[in-house]
Amino acid sequence: MKKQTWKSLTISLLVMIVVLAGCGKSSEESSGDNKAAKGKIFKIGINQYVEHPSLDEATVGFKEAIKENGLKVDYDEQNAQGDTNSVQTMAKKMVSENVDLIFANATPSAQASLNATSDIPIIFASVADPVGAKLVKSMDHTGPNITGTTHTNPHAIPKTVAFIDEQTDAKTVGLIYNKGEINAVSQVNSVKAAMKGTDLLPVEATVTTSAEVKQAAQSLVGRADVFYIVTDNTVVSALESVIGVARNKNIPLFVGELDSVKRGGFAAYGFDFREVGYEAGKMAVKVLKGEKKPSELPVQYPKDLRLVINKKAAKEMGVKIKPEWEKEADFIK
Template sequence: MNLTKLIFANIAPFLLVLAFGTTEAQQASKVYRVGALFNGRPDVAFETLRKELARLGYVEGTNVVFEARFAEGHLDRLPGFAAELVSKGVDVIATYGGPPTNAARNATTTIPIVAALVADPVAIGVAATLERPGGNITGITNNDPELAAQQFGILKELFPNLSRVAILSDSDIPGADASGLAPIERANVAAARAVGIAPQVLKVRGPTPDFDTAFKAMVGERAEVLVVLEVPAPFRDRKRVAELAAAHRIPTMFWGGASDAGGLMACGTSFTNTYPRVPIYVDRILKGAKPADMPFEVISRREFVINLKTARDLGLTIPAEVLKRADRVID
């Protein structure tokens, strides 16, 4: 062995250690910028993002910085906020709701986006398929294609002679077709008609939704029940919606996880179940995973809640068979 080979053989292990040590040091010194877009104000969703990323080893101010933007009901601000996040050079954007996701995807086709609270990612063009999104967006959805049919089935069982129902939605959700209805609205209209109920779709718009006019229209059309969709304005002001419905003596069906509103019933998957999953997706992307190859996770656990206090206030008796199917009864 000549002198050069002998020297290299002796120092090679140290060079490898130095190289790997440098890589680890670079990774440790990397400060990730995590963007986040919200329809409303700071709440449990943002706190969950921060706390769960901390649990995964991201220390705020040390190896992660948050760039969060809150529209506070002014959804027209979202495109500008999305553009700001892109200009900040964030490594990933977490979006909560259809409008923020739509704003983010219009702002960038390269920065990874983790979407939550999007009713139907495929229907609004966010993903090619749930299994292989194919672009820069993946995430978690509590979309339940069978939910509308289940809700209207329960309503028909509870009110056998039900003939007219109001459906409360939001003008700002994406994906409307030529009829002006977004996918979640079309699903509910179809489910109502399938059981012989005439639907009346009413849309409000934030930040100051005109619920009074919406309820006046319901009363004018003699709506017997109100189905409240999981969309921005009713989502934020669900307790106000429940109060107005009670004042007009209209029974309500809310989405799963909205039993805190005080309506008669809530049925479906819970939006809060999506919150802890977002940081996991963000972490995987920061470690190199590609959104195009990451399937949308579908939250599928349904919850059916009946509020007996509200039923009594409305003078309703809930059949025993319906009560037996409830996962939880509020008394």
């Protein structure tokens, strides 16, 4: 009987030792992974669709988040300058170089990157409609290797349309956009939807390249009481052309983000694109450290929505600042 009892105790003790050894090993492996992440030099490919202040700021924000989290990174930065063929070539190059992660800045860059790989993690930013662009199934259910941040706050367009309707005498809103850019088409459709129930009517002019933007703006003179430029990469990259027409013809120019207000737009309900990029960078850190998979990270959007008005632009476009705006808006002089 005693023999049997000692035998049972011995077996139990051996089991406990094995379990504890396993736990210790698991802990060491986890610690080892973290040390490896800290010591490793990661290679990140940056695929940016076009060069303009908003996208540039998103890239700056992305890098800030990476740096603040102490990761060592070698960046391969590529800019397609608005060329859809180049954006595909860039994505394929990054895949062939077996980068650790791709930061896809803008919708065409994200689509090209996803077409090029189903294995390498992709974190996108500056994408207006990730679901419409077929990057993710939903904002909460992302793809196996892709997630990121959208720059579309659901209240931005409705608030802008409401401001135009209630605070100006405008009846027609001039919309300039690239019909081939899903990002822009989605936003223009949202603008039209927001106009239902108001007295506002959309007046459209479409472009295919930034060289056509000035002519498109001029074609709306006499037809549009105000301009509203959404975050269309093609148009925003040539925003100064629209600003020039708006100034010369006293047409208030509403824009889709704060960087465009700084450049000379009259007003926007928006946020800093650096925040959009920074949030994407935080997501990239979690993926590179092995803490999360892209599929475990829902798409994020900026929540700090602000009305910003450029007083100098208002004067140049014949807009008188109303006292009641002082309570809600931040002003750029």
